[in-house]
Amino acid sequence: MSDSRPQSSQQLFTEISSEGQLSVSCKTVAIPQPKPNEVIVKIEAAPINPSDMWPMFGPADLREASFDDENLILKAPVHKSMLMRIKSRLDQALPIGNEGAGTVVAAGDSPQAQALIGKTVGVLTGAVYTEYACVPIQACMLHNEGTTAKQAASSFVNPLTALSMVETMKREGHSALVHTAAASSLGIMLNKICLAEGIDIVNIVRKQEQVDMLSSLGAKHVLNSSAESFKMDLFNAINETGATLAFDAIGGGDVVSDILTAMEAVGSQDAVGFNTYGSEANKQVYIYGGLDFAPTVLNRAYGMTWNIGGWLLMRFLGSLDIKEVLALHKRVADEIDSTFASNFSKEISLKQALEIENVAEYMAKKTGEKYLINPSL
Amino acid sequence: MSDSRPQSSQQLFTEISSEGQLSVSCKTVAIPQPKPNEVIVKIEAAPINPSDMWPMFGPADLREASFDDENLILKAPVHKSMLMRIKSRLDQALPIGNEGAGTVVAAGDSPQAQALIGKTVGVLTGAVYTEYACVPIQACMLHNEGTTAKQAASSFVNPLTALSMVETMKREGHSALVHTAAASSLGIMLNKICLAEGIDIVNIVRKQEQVDMLSSLGAKHVLNSSAESFKMDLFNAINETGATLAFDAIGGGDVVSDILTAMEAVGSQDAVGFNTYGSEANKQVYIYGGLDFAPTVLNRAYGMTWNIGGWLLMRFLGSLDIKEVLALHKRVADEIDSTFASNFSKEISLKQALEIENVAEYMAKKTGEKYLINPSL
Numbered sequence A, B: 001m002s003d004s005r006p007q008s009s010q011q012l013f014t015e016i017s018s019e020g021q022l023s024v025s026c027k028t029v030a031i032p033q034p035k036p037n038e039v040i041v042k043i044e045a046a047p048i049n050p051s052d053m054w055p056m057f058g059p060a061d062l063r064e065a066s067f068d069d070e071n072l073i074l075k076a077p078v079h080k081s082m083l084m085r086i087k088s089r090l091d092q093a094l095p096i097g098n099e100g101a102g103t104v105v106a107a108g109d110s111p112q113a114q115a116l117i118g119k120t121v122g123v124l125t126g127a128v129y130t131e132y133a134c135v136p137i138q139a140c141m142l143h144n145e146g147t148t149a150k151q152a153a154s155s156f157v158n159p160l161t162a163l164s165m166v167e168t169m170k171r172e173g174h175s176a177l178v179h180t181a182a183a184s185s186l187g188i189m190l191n192k193i194c195l196a197e198g199i200d201i202v203n204i205v206r207k208q209e210q211v212d213m214l215s216s217l218g219a220k221h222v223l224n225s226s227a228e229s230f231k232m233d234l235f236n237a238i239n240e241t242g243a244t245l246a247f248d249a250i251g252g253g254d255v256v257s258d259i260l261t262a263m264e265a266v267g268s269q270d271a272v273g274f275n276t277y278g279s280e281a282n283k284q285v286y287i288y289g290g291l292d293f294a295p296t297v298l299n300r301a302y303g304m305t306w307n308i309g310g311w312l313l314m315r316f317l318g319s320l321d322i323k324e325v326l327a328l329h330k331r332v333a334d335e336i337d338s339t340f341a342s343n344f345s346k347e348i349s350l351k352q353a354l355e356i357e358n359v360a361e362y363m364a365k366k367t368g369e370k371y372l373i374n375p376s377l
Helices: A050-057 A080-089 A157-171 A185-197 A208-216 A230-241 A255-267 A313-318 A322-334 A356-363 B050-057 B080-089 B157-171 B185-197 B208-216 B230-241 B255-267 B313-318 B322-334 B356-363
Strands: A008-016 A021-030 A038-047 A066-068 A073-077 A099-107 A120-124 A132-136 A140-142 A176-180 A200-205 A221-224 A245-248 A251-253 A283-287 A292-298 A306-310 A346-348 A371-373 B008-016 B021-030 B038-047 B066-068 B073-077 B099-107 B120-124 B132-136 B140-142 B176-180 B200-205 B221-224 B245-248 B251-253 B283-287 B292-298 B306-310 B346-348 B371-373
Touching: A008 A050, A008 A080, A021 A050, A038 A120, A050 A356, A099 A132, A140 A322, A157 A176, A157 A185, A157 A245, A157 A313, A157 A322, A176 A185, A176 A230, A176 A255, A185 A200, A185 A208, A200 A208, A200 A230, A208 A221, A221 A230, A230 A255, A245 A255, A255 A283, A255 A292, A255 A306, A346 A356, A356 A371, B008 B050, B008 B080, B021 B050, B038 B120, B050 B356, B099 B132, B140 B322, B157 B176, B157 B185, B157 B245, B157 B313, B157 B322, B176 B185, B176 B230, B176 B255, B185 B200, B185 B208, B200 B208, B200 B230, B208 B221, B221 B230, B230 B255, B245 B255, B251 B255, B255 B283, B255 B292, B255 B306, B346 B356, B356 B371
Parallel strands: A176 A200, A176 A245, A200 A221, A245 A283, A251 A292, A283 A306, A346 A371, B176 B200, B176 B245, B200 B221, B245 B283, B251 B292, B283 B306, B346 B371
Antiparallel strands: A008 A021, A021 A073, A038 A099, A038 A132, A038 A371, A066 A073, A099 A120, A120 A140, A292 B292, A306 B306, B008 B021, B021 B073, B038 B099, B038 B132, B038 B371, B066 B073, B099 B120, B120 B140
């Protein structure tokens, strides 16, 4: 263990008080002595993902936010009626930032930890909006020589989600899949994986420019849900691909039901007799996001062999053994600049991440726009 | 093979023409020579279950129905707009009647078939609204000496559904369950099974008299969904029982979402920190009926570990091996007059089943009222 390790770190924390006030602040914390299987990573790049935003700001009214430049605290009110829903987190200063990347600057005594010194690693800890992070080596993804922290910033959430969706498809016996909100970074990765593996994917997007963008990457089936012909297009694409599985990032509205309805229409098109319970294949939709908070509305016009459920990356990864996880890590590391390349629209410091005008911009979650925090700035 | 076997049978058939006319008729059909593993059953009791009604009448407008007494045909119009939805069945005369019971009067050459001669059996064939049914022995449930056909009429659908729900609960690792529309015949059986096995069940009904009825059978948790306190009652009952599984017969409306919301509130009541993805236990609702055709509305306020899906008895039974199926049969046969006792409000002939006033009554699907067809009348 080197004695030259850094002693303290600037780190972002979020807290909502039971009086209804959000405070997101930048504090100085001590860096612990790493245990044998831990390393200290100097974080140089950490994306602000959609999945970071709810922990960071909760249901606060950001239109009323103010930033105290001297004490580095963003404050915003939370309506009292929301507090019951988030009671598990009240009055606790909680670290934030799901994933990031940087250089290992110190390590615990184990040979595995020592071997990482000087390497670029991606980390998944839920506390990476910090200058220095102390993380177990199991939460590190080792990158190849030459990969930069910025390239490695999004090593986990999107790449492993895309790979895990394809893996879920294979394990559950489906042969093609449908993806909504498909023009996202994740959607682009998913298309690259499917193209490379010869898997048919039906992409659903909302705008013609997103159709054009995915088509230019080689995607065969890209449907515009705003088009009048959408339901017929969906039937045709599912008929051509045989997809019986969908991953939905939207959640609200009719899209889940529309997908199942099309799958049933395809599955039952040659049925004879009563067909009371519909087609036999399991028609599965996993909801993995909630871009639309409106209720999900199911017309149930798809027989009796269908399932809808929440899908969570960490739960899927938990079902894998360590060898399978490491194989996924290796694939991400090897293809971090191609299949799993991420684009960031702006790089900001920890302090800038609390500035009102930046918050307003990254909270807009525009497709193709993503902020990167660089705590070393 | 006896030569005294009956030669012909009166049998009900249903047909919807592509011009939009429903005909449910009583026809004379020849009885085939049974194959080695088949038996001829003289059907003496066959219930009209909710699951028989859609095959029998489809989406016909029964307010416009007429009955031709001489030719034994009930006719009713089907709106043209409905025909696409049921195109798999158009212009085919299809047999009806899922289950029934009677006496084996002839048998194929195999010893297993011959051994059934003279016995009372329940049968599940989808074609039991007939005087004589030729059925494979695998579709027979052998009843004990002394059991009557009327007692055995409902040997399959409700008893095996109730047993399979409990079996599903055990296999999927849940320890208690919720049941909606719980005052049904099925619901009563389910309560008897749960009481006998010491399993906690949360019953949801709509009326105080149904609360009273189930309570009088010994049910501990019976909630009235019409009560103002329903959501709090549901939370409390799920909290006491730890139920993470529900079977829902209703389908439409908010009840599925209400159940998941209560399960999540119970599962997360002691959570600390963000709890972004909600409680860890899988919260599962199976929809097995559709008493309410309205859309299912999901508020998705239950984290990411939940599933909703169709549940089908035949698919569950198909996942069992033959020994497990026979064990279920034996239990039903042994408890046909206690746990699995059915009550019938009226016994009618094949012809009477087509008479307008009877159709109107049994189509009303009133809780506790069930018609029995006795083709030997």
